[in-house]
Amino acid sequence: MGKNRVVIGCQWGDEGKGKIVDLLAADADIIARFQGGANAGHTIVVDDTKYILHLIPSGIIHPGKTCVIGNGVVLDPFGFKEELDFVTGKGIDYTGRVFVSPAANLVLPYHKLIDATEEKSRGTSNIGTTLRGIGPAYVDKVARLGIRVADLFAPERLKKRLDHNRVMKQKYLSGSTDERADLDRTYNELLALTDLFRPLMADVSLMLHEAKREDKVILYEGAQGSMLDVDLGTYPFATSSNTTTGGALTGLGIGPKMIDEVVGIVKAYTTRVGTGPFPTELIDETGELLRREGDEFGATTGRPRRCGWLDLVALRHTVRVNGVDSIAVTKLDVLDTLPEIKVCTAYELNGERLDQVPLDMAELSHVKPIYQTVPGWQTDCTGIDRFDALPENTRDYLNFVADDLGVKILVVSTGAKRKETIMV
Ligand code: GDP
Ligand code: IMO
Numbered sequence: 001m002g003k004n005r006v007v008i009g010c011q012w013g014d015e016g017k018g019k020i021v022d023l024l025a026a027d028a029d030i031i032a033r034f035q036g037g038a039n040a041g042h043t044i045v046v047d048d049t050k051y052i053l054h055l056i057p058s059g060i061i062h063p064g065k066t067c068v069i070g071n072g073v074v075l076d077p078f079g080f081k082e083e084l085d086f087v088t089g090k091g092i093d094y095t096g097r098v099f100v101s102p103a104a105n106l107v108l109p110y111h112k113l114i115d116a117t118e119e120k121s122r123g124t125s126n127i128g129t130t131l132r133g134i135g136p137a138y139v140d141k142v143a144r145l146g147i148r149v150a151d152l153f154a155p156e157r158l159k160k161r162l163d164h165n166r167v168m169k170q171k172y173l174s175g176s177t178d179e180r181a182d183l184d185r186t187y188n189e190l191l192a193l194t195d196l197f198r199p200l201m202a203d204v205s206l207m208l209h210e211a212k213r214e215d216k217v218i219l220y221e222g223a224q225g226s227m228l229d230v231d232l233g234t235y236p237f238a239t240s241s242n243t244t245t246g247g248a249l250t251g252l253g254i255g256p257k258m259i260d261e262v263v264g265i266v267k268a269y270t271t272r273v274g275t276g277p278f279p280t281e282l283i284d285e286t287g288e289l290l291r292r293e294g295d296e297f298g299a300t301t302g303r304p305r306r307c308g309w310l311d312l313v314a315l316r317h318t319v320r321v322n323g324v325d326s327i328a329v330t331k332l333d334v335l336d337t338l339p340e341i342k343v344c345t346a347y348e349l350n351g352e353r354l355d356q357v358p359l360d361m362a363e364l365s366h367v368k369p370i371y372q373t374v375p376g377w378q379t380d381c382t383g384i385d386r387f388d389a390l391p392e393n394t395r396d397y398l399n400f401v402a403d404d405l406g407v408k409i410l411v412v413s414t415g416a417k418r419k420e421t422i423m424v
């Protein structure tokens with residue numbers, strides 16, 4: 001019987017979750033997203049076709065797989081419609097395969113307007129959000145002001161809740177000439193979506209429990225990275241959801257026994273988009289090389305990603321908070337040309353050596369990485385399909401990382417394409 005796996009980004013996002021979820025989806029029946037929203041950009045490359053998904057789970061490319069969006073996701077209904085049209089345009093039939101929890105909160109145009117206004121007001125301390133309205137939508141959820149998918153089917157309630165939001169958000173909306181501040185317009189546009197959403201409604205929790213009872217295999221797809229977790233990441237330079245394993249439970253309405261294995265996705269180096277601490281960041285030619293070779297530009301915003309060496313201290317933290325069992329190491333090929341590679345094994349803070357992240361994560365902006373230098377392999381690894389066939393130095397690098405973290409290696413990815421993969 002297949003394992004029910006949760007796939008979690010172990011760094012600051014963009015680890016290659018899309019690719020790995022698509023890969024593991026071959027052995028699953030249901031692929032479930034549990035948090036985040038269209039701030040995510042998950043890339044899948046099959047042969048010569050590239051798909052970038054924001055809300056639809058990365059199992060959609062496999063014909064016949066069921067894709068569900070849980071209550072923990074903040075769903076932009078207009079972006080979602082565009083995405084359904086996008087996959088349809090790629091020849092994918094989603095009918096009867098995509099389901100949405102009515103308890104998911106909606107990201108509405110005014111959330112994006114508020115996101116932009118708040119970012120501006122933060123000035124030089126801005127977070128560098130994706131401007132997808134994610135933070136403001138989660139704020140509304142917790143403040144119990146949110147509009148949920150279910151409200152689409154109760155027009156009077158929807159109207160009333162929008163009217164209440166208009167009052168509560170006066171400081172952002174009143175007097176604004178931005179069309180996103182026009183809640184009557186939003187109301188009408190939402191009503192036009194009800195027919196699209198009606199057949200997608202499902203009790204996601206119940207659906208997953210019944211699937212488990214029938215021995216179907218569920219793959220849980222995380223978004224963002226653990227270092228962006230609102231509780232356990234580099235707050236306030238974080239996203240607004242629990243990106244870690246716990247988010248899968250609350251975001252889908254499942255218990256811990258519904259998960260058999262936690263798969264952490266680890267990029268062979270580190271990247272980060274937006275602002276916030278990044279101890280191993282390289283602002284030099286090697287950083288440029290990683291960006292160029294790794295094509296490190298945001299899948300959602302197109303922004304250049306900040307690049308640096310692998311950070312084992314941060315990874316020890318994220319492996320622990322998620323309970324990671326095994327890792328998928330991605331973008332190994334990006335390191336192929338380097339004569340030597342550095343790995344951060346500890347930090348120095350105020351003259352002291354730290355093997356774990358500091359108690360106050362804000363201190364991450366003051367730590368100095370302590371590196372161990374390992375030899376590179378200077379061999380093109382793309383196309384190698386067995387772990388044993390990798391150069392010795394490559395295997396040493398991978399084993400060094402896995403041993404330090406106390407996890408096993410499940411997958412090694414040596415290129416963006418589905419087939420450029422080693423199953424270990
Ligand atoms: P996600 O947000 O974690 O799904 O990752 P993104 O899709 O935002 O970014 C990962 C990028 O790396 C995408 O462009 C992928 O196509 C690409 N990618 C994934 N795995 C590999 C790999 O092993 N090698 C290379 N060169 N690219 C990869
Ligand atoms: P995937 O799923 C990388 C970052 C933003 C910003 C911070 C807060 O593709 O890995 P938000 O819009 O969420 O309020 O922004 O989080 N961020 C991501 N960085 N990958 C992502 O998603 C991200 N989603 C949000 O850049 O620093």
Ligand code: MG
Pocket residue numbers: 013014015040041042043299300
């Ligand atoms: Mg991404």
